Amino acid sequence: MSETNNNSSRKKVIRTAAIPASLYGLLKGQLHFLNQYYEIVGVASEGDLMPKIEEREGIKTKSINIERNISPIKDLISLFQLYRFFKKEKPIMVHSITPKAGLLSMSAAYLAKVPVRAHTFTGLIFPTQEGFMKKLLLFFDKIICSFATHIYPEGNGVKNDLVNYKVTKKPLKVIANGNVNGKDMTYFDPTLYSKEELLLKRKKYGIESNDFVFIFIGRLVNDKGVNELVYAFKKLLIQEKDVKLLLVGSYEGETDILPESTLNMIKEEEHIICAGQQNDVRPFLCLSNALVFPSYREGFPNVVLEAGALGLPSIVTDINGSNEIIKQNENGVIIPSKNEFALFEAMLLFMNDKDLLKKMHGNARPMIGSRYEQSYVWNALLEEYNRILITT
Incomplete structure (x- = not known):
């Protein structure tokens, strides 16, 4: 001491x-x-x-x-x-x-x-x-x-x-x-990982070089909006093929268990990748293009801060904490809670509006650093x- x-x-x-x-x-x-x-x-x-x-x-x-x-x-x-x-x-x-x-x-x-x-x-x-x-x-x-x-x-x-x-x-x-x-901005720094490292990581999880990756980090339960996320993503796949949904988290030991239909969809859909619980989420965020976090309630979600610190824009629901971290169309998009269609539209927007996505990527890290360092x-x-x- x-x-x-x-x-x-x-x-x-x-x-x-x-x-x-x-x-x-x-x-x-x-x-x-x-x-x-x-x-x-x-x-x-x-x-x-x-x-x-x-x-x-x-x-x-x-x-x-x-x-x-x-x-x-x-x-x-x-x-x-x-x-x-x-x-x-x-x-x-x-x-x-x-x-x-x-x-x-x-x-x-x-x-x-x-x-x-x-x-x-x-x-x-x-x-x-x-x-x-x-x-x-x-x-x-x-x-x-x-x-x-x-x-x-x-x-x-x-x-x-x-x-x-x-x-x-x-x-x-x-x-x-x-x-x-x-957030320690030196710990959550995207330059810590080389392109080669991230490409190897993507390859390990079956993510192609041209895939757009939406990442969700959290408990895989109803309360986190996982049902809406899975169904919105399935709808997105009808229009977009080069896209993956990366789920980082676990449903083991949870009481707020997802319906069988959602669990089956997660298991059977090859474009949905389950990475399980991870002690270090930084490389998973760095290999992704955007965070999607459709939770029903939060205090002040760390994962949205961490994604932003690593330069990722986010799709979040209009709930406490999330709607304070994210500024609409500046470092992400805010949608209504429990709204599968709004989530689908936001994900489609992220994939199709390259200029908006570039702007949000550029703003993400500075907006976290200036307010939450x-x-x-x-x-x-x-x-x-x-x-x-x-x-x-």
């Missing part, structure tokens, strides 16, 4: 998430950056990633189980364990991310009299739910807000939903331009920490 990390005068900030993957993936590098100025402690459920987080970020961690699903008895145990840990550690702030961690952390931090209690809403689940579940999830979000002293929506879409559904009357602040961690996001967050903690 650096000399700064051993400075006992730093104020302690506890960052919480339900699962280690959220700290490891969503906040990669950010915890190390903040640890230069504050003593950062990471809290999440037990898992193999916890020691890796400690090593990579140079911070202390504590494993406290936080169930992602509703589990009253386990939730009460987690609440007590969080309360006890906060009382012992006496942090100046607890800052939570992800819904369940927010509910339990903000409640426990309030009971433990932690002075500053912050929560980042990376997305809201209740707007797409119905009946009792919608009311319950809305109630939980209201509890989070009632116990939090500072509330940070990830983007203006999430902020507007919090206002429109009357979740809270407290001030809501979007940090930087919305994304929680920004990682150091800009980190410094904006540090500025906010300094603002709210300097006098606490």
Whole structure:
């Protein structure tokens, strides 16, 4: 650890998430950056990633189980364990991310009299739910807000939903331009891959040199718009032959299972390529011509940011996050959600309007870099920490 990390005068900030993957993936590098100025402690459920987080970020961690699903008895145990840990550690702030961690952390931090209690809403689940579940999830979000002293929506879409559904009357602040961690533009750099490498990769997956490649990255479930995508692509094949749909993701272990008809179409159509789950999506984005992401709901989709950082224009639905990253006909196209025909027309446009496609390709990377470059996001967050903690 650096000399700064051993400075006992730093104020302690506890960052919480339900699962280690959220700290490891969503906040990669950010915890190390903040640890230069504050003593950062990471809290999440037990898992193999916890020691890796400690090593990579140079911070202390504590494993406290936080169930992602509703589990009253386990939730009460987690609440007590969080309360006890906060009382012992006496942090100046607890800052939570992800819904369940927010509910339990903000409640426990309030009971433990932690002075500053912050929560980042990376997305809201209740707007797409119905009946009792919608009311319950809305109630939980209201509890989070009632116990939090500072509330940070990830983007203006999430902020507007919090206002429109009357979740809270407290001030809501979007940090930087919305994304929680920004993008490292040196990591997401298309020049890292040579033409020869990408041609070999295309050949490995049966993609011809003249094929136009639409790529989808995400869970292969209904909620991500995969049904509309597959059917729109089948319609596109009637008019265009030199085109492939590359699916990077998995449907294994999912509950939002695709219909048998869609699954069969994916398996039987030779122009649809399933690459499965990938740890590094960069080469797959670089060998493609455009991202297509027809999701029903998001907070602030990283894949759209990553595609743009690598110079790809995107077709996205008019939902939170996506409609903030993409500017119509500038770095992509925005279409209505759950609209197979609109998706088909957008894909056809991408293939046929070469001038528009060239313009969007040229804009994609600069538009991400100017708004979501990682150091800009980190410094904006540090500025906010300094603002709210300097006098606490």
